[in-house]
Amino acid sequence: MxxxxxxxxxxxxxxxxxxxxxxxxxxxxxxxxxxxxxLERGVMYWVKCNNPDCEHTWEMDRKDYFQYLKDHQDPMSMAAPGIACDECGEESGFRAEKCEQCELIFTRGTVPHDFADRCPDCSHSKTERLRKEARTRQD
Ligand SMILES: [Zn+2]
Ligand SMILES: [Zn+2]
Structure with missing residues (x-):
């Protein structure tokens, strides 16, 4: 029952x-x-080819970048798809940052377990700078 x-x-x-x-x-x-x-146009994202023989860097409109990810995302994978590189033709372009201190362009997340925009060369991070500034404003 x-x-x-x-x-x-x-x-x-x-x-x-x-x-x-x-x-x-x-x-x-x-x-x-x-x-x-x-999403409005006009915000540019840096993209860097992670092919070691190429390392081409270019700028892409944020809207085109997200549209590309959406069109090329593998539903079985969580990883962002690589963007076709104009120089070498490989799909190995990944979002990058331009260091505001030393102007190096590097792939986001180069320094593990840290801010994605931590510069591997001079250790500057824009996110960290903004957070520090926000904290000092509160004090
Ligand atoms: Zn390339
Ligand atoms: Zn730097």
Missing amino acids: EDSKKKPIMIGVIVICLVLAGVITFATRSRDSGGLES
Whole structure:
């Protein structure tokens, strides 16, 4: 008797979960595409080819960059896809930063377990500088 009473409840719970999952997926998906379309042009991102024989760097509009990621994202992989490099033709371009101190252009996340924009040459990080400034303003 107990089991036959539990079953409809279990099915009900599963159905609610499925509906919720569908709603969440739909909401996230529509927010994503809306976000990309509403993104304004004019913000440039640095991209660096990580082919050691090439190391070409170029600038890309943030909107084109996200559009490229969206079009080329492998659904089985969490890693960002490489961007086709104009110089060597490999899909090995990854988002980079230009150090505001020594002007080196380097791939984001070069220094592990640190800010993505930590310069591997002079150790400057824009994120760190902004955080420090925000902290001093609060004091
Ligand atoms: Zn290249
Ligand atoms: Zn630097």
